Amino acid sequence: xxxxxxxxxxxxxxxxxxxxxxxxxxxxxxxxxxxxxxxxxxxxxxxxxxxxxxxxxxxxxxxxxxxxxxxxxxxxxxxxxxxxxxxxxxxxxxxxxxxxxxxxxxxxxxxxxxxxxxxxxxxxxxxxxxxxxxxxxxxxxxxxxxxxxxxxxxxxxxxxxxxxxxxxxxxxxxxxxxxxxxxxxxxxxxxxxxxxxxxxxxxxxxxxxxxxxxxxxxxxxxxxxxxxxxxxxxxxxxxxxxxxxxxxxxxxxxxxxxxxxxxxxxxxxxxxxxxxxxxxxxxxxxxxxxxxxxxxxxxxxxxxxxxxxxxxxxxxxxxxxxxxxxxxxxxxxxxxxxxxxxxxxxxxxxxxxxxx
Numbered sequence: 001x002x003x004x005x006x007x008x009x010x011x012x013x014x015x016x017x018x019x020x021x022x023x024x025x026x027x028x029x030x031x032x033x034x035x036x037x038x039x040x041x042x043x044x045x046x047x048x049x050x051x052x053x054x055x056x057x058x059x060x061x062x063x064x065x066x067x068x069x070x071x072x073x074x075x076x077x078x079x080x081x082x083x084x085x086x087x088x089x090x091x092x093x094x095x096x097x098x099x100x101x102x103x104x105x106x107x108x109x110x111x112x113x114x115x116x117x118x119x120x121x122x123x124x125x126x127x128x129x130x131x132x133x134x135x136x137x138x139x140x141x142x143x144x145x146x147x148x149x150x151x152x153x154x155x156x157x158x159x160x161x162x163x164x165x166x167x168x169x170x171x172x173x174x175x176x177x178x179x180x181x182x183x184x185x186x187x188x189x190x191x192x193x194x195x196x197x198x199x200x201x202x203x204x205x206x207x208x209x210x211x212x213x214x215x216x217x218x219x220x221x222x223x224x225x226x227x228x229x230x231x232x233x234x235x236x237x238x239x240x241x242x243x244x245x246x247x248x249x250x251x252x253x254x255x256x257x258x259x260x261x262x263x264x265x266x267x268x269x270x271x272x273x274x275x276x277x278x279x280x281x282x283x284x285x286x287x288x289x290x291x292x293x294x295x296x297x298x299x300x301x302x303x304x305x306x307x308x309x310x311x312x313x314x315x316x317x318x319x320x321x322x323x324x325x326x327x328x329x330x331x332x333x334x335x336x337x338x339x340x341x342x343x344x345x346x347x348x349x350x351x352x353x354x355x356x
Contacts, residue, residue: 027051030179031067038187040065058187061087061194065187067177079162080178082186084194086168088201089221089241091135091325095128096165098152118145124152134241134325138200147196151189170194201241204328208236212335229339232318232346236335238326245322246335248342250314257281257289259314261306266290277302294348301341309334314345 031051035042040056040063054065064083069076097103103126107113114127117140125148129135138144151172152163162173172190174182205223209216214227214234225236232249258280265278266286279290290298305312305319312321312334319338323330 027177027179034065034179034183038063038065038184058084058191059195061085061191063187063191065183077175078177080174080176080183080186082172082183082190084170084190086170086194086197088198090168090197090201091129091131091138091241093128093130094135094165094167095126096139096148096152097126098163099124099126116140118149120153121145121148129325131325131327133327133330137204137328137330138197138326141196141200141204144193144196144200147189147192151193154189165193170197201326204326205238208328208332208335211332230343230346232342234335234339236331241326243322243324244326244331245320246331246338247318247320248335248338249318250342250345251317252346253314253317254281254285254289255315255317257285257314259302259306261310261312267295270295272299273302277306289348298344298348301337301344305337305341308337312338314341318342319345 028051031054032042034040035054038054038056038058040054040058042052043055044052051067054063056063062085066081066083068079068081070079071077099107103111107126111126112128112132114129114132114135116122116125116127116136121139127135127139139148151170162171164171170190170193172186174186178186202218205218205225206216208214209225212225212227212234214225214236217224217226221240223236223238225234227234229248231251233247234249235247236244237247238244260278261276262278263275265280266283267273267277267279267290268275270277273295279286281289309321311323312319314320319342321334321338323334
């Protein structure tokens with residue numbers, strides 16, 4: 001009689017092993033079928049029971065798919081992971097992770113969480129980046145919002161809180177083994193985020209170029225916009241999304257004149273500009289360029305530029321400003337203000353003079 005329980009146990013073990021082997025074989029077939037369907041290739045594996053990483057391009061973007069396991073022993077859980085890499089630069093330090101109780105607590109204690117215009121995304125995500133304005137303007141673009149909603153709100157509800165965007169990487173995770181339509185959706189949603197983020201940057205710069213009648217040129221991670229405004233050269237240059245430099249030439253302005261925010265200099269005693277604008281250069285030139293009549297026409301433009309854009313400078317015959325990241329709306333507004341100041345400066349210096 002004692003042999004019966006042992007025999008039953010042996011039959012059960014044989015069944016489990018057989019079922020596991022059969023399930024593993026079915027998974028391999030499904031995995032290979034997914035590779036063919038998505039146009040990917042199977043990488044090499046170290047062990048016979050491992051599923052290979054699927055690699056290739058989808059809609060022109062790099063994609064990797066893998067099955068990973070988390071946990072120990074009987075609690076190990078499989079996760080299907082889809083990963084794609086953005087081909088171009090993004091705001092420095094960009095991070096999108098899904099909000100949890102712990103992350104909300106850290107945010108309440110002061111951890112960075114950049115607010116978004118989309119309320120559903122803002123509630124769902126913790127957003128980080130070194131240049132908040134640049135991050136917000138990129139993520140608030142409508143095509144990006146649509147792609148992120150699908151990626152985080154729809155796909156995220158199916159599986160893991162570990163789906164995320166980290167720098168150049170867009171990573172989707174779903175609990176369990178996926179090799180059918182659900183995997184196709186994961187890949188499509190991941191690639192859609194990559195596409196939306198990539199195209200949003202180009203579209204924003206081309207929009208500025210079109211509105212300002214500038215020529216657009218992309219050279220690797222750098223973008224240059226160049227043109228002419230009222231006889232002076234205009235340029236906008238950004239490299240790798242780290243910073244954006246605007247330059248507007250001021251025709252007729254003495255190259256030795258330098259203007260910055262702050263006190264001191266030629267207009268230090270001016271009741272409006274004193275303590276706010278510092279103008280230096282050759283005294284004779286300054287008296288010609290900035291007599292009382294000229295200053296009356298310049299005060300408004302000076303205040304607009306140097307109070308709104310404290311890092312702006314005028315020197316070497318041009319007005320310049322460097323902004324952190326790529327804050328597209330700010331670039332548009334700053335270029336407008338620099339242009340108006342350049343126009344006003346190039347008109348000054350022709351009336352009678354008197355020291356301020």
